[in-house]
Amino acid sequence: MIKEKVEKALNGQINAELYSGYLYLSMSAYLESISLPGMANWMRVQASEEQFHGMKMYDYLIEAGGRANLMTIEAPKSEWKGPLDVFKAVLEHEQKVTSLINDLVDLAFSEKDHASYNMLQWFIHEQVEEESTASDMVGKMNMIKDDPSALFMFDQELAKRVFTPPVKE
Ligand code: FEO
Numbered sequence: 001m002i003k004e005k006v007e008k009a010l011n012g013q014i015n016a017e018l019y020s021g022y023l024y025l026s027m028s029a030y031l032e033s034i035s036l037p038g039m040a041n042w043m044r045v046q047a048s049e050e051q052f053h054g055m056k057m058y059d060y061l062i063e064a065g066g067r068a069n070l071m072t073i074e075a076p077k078s079e080w081k082g083p084l085d086v087f088k089a090v091l092e093h094e095q096k097v098t099s100l101i102n103d104l105v106d107l108a109f110s111e112k113d114h115a116s117y118n119m120l121q122w123f124i125h126e127q128v129e130e131e132s133t134a135s136d137m138v139g140k141m142n143m144i145k146d147d148p149s150a151l152f153m154f155d156q157e158l159a160k161r162v163f164t165p166p167v168k169e
Helices: 004-033 036-065 083-110 114-144 148-160
Strands: none
Touching: 004 036, 004 083, 004 114, 036 083, 036 114, 083 114, 114 148
16 A cells, blocks of 8 residues: 555646646647747647656556545646747756656655655656757757758658657556
8 A cells, every 4th residue: 555645745746747748738839829830749749748647657546555636737838938948948847857756766765665666767767768858859959049941840850759658567
């Protein structure tokens, strides 16, 4: 049976993951509004990934005998200063999520909740990938700077991204 403190913290993280999805969907809407449909698609796929993260934790919580308590999802920001600003915000957000996951791992460890500790290892690996991807996007946007044709080509590239749910472990 899951420890009460861990159950509460995982419920908080489910909310944080769903909020991440909501934030990225808001970024997608912003990118659509400035005529970057490929980037909007990329961000929409990112939102689906966050939904997947939230549901992965939700499923675990139930399987571990806990109770999922859904809370209000905060309204995300809706305006940015351009695509570079958006990707910088993604990187900053992912760094924040990494620290939340690290706190959860510390809690599971101190509560001797080995099952939750084990489940959270997936999220630790995922955050390495999330930060690396966001950092890569910031790097590419910095190279493009104000070159409209490079921006157009990069946008077309990002239009190809599709959501593939990770294989369940
Ligand atoms: Fe669920 Fe992007 O971290």
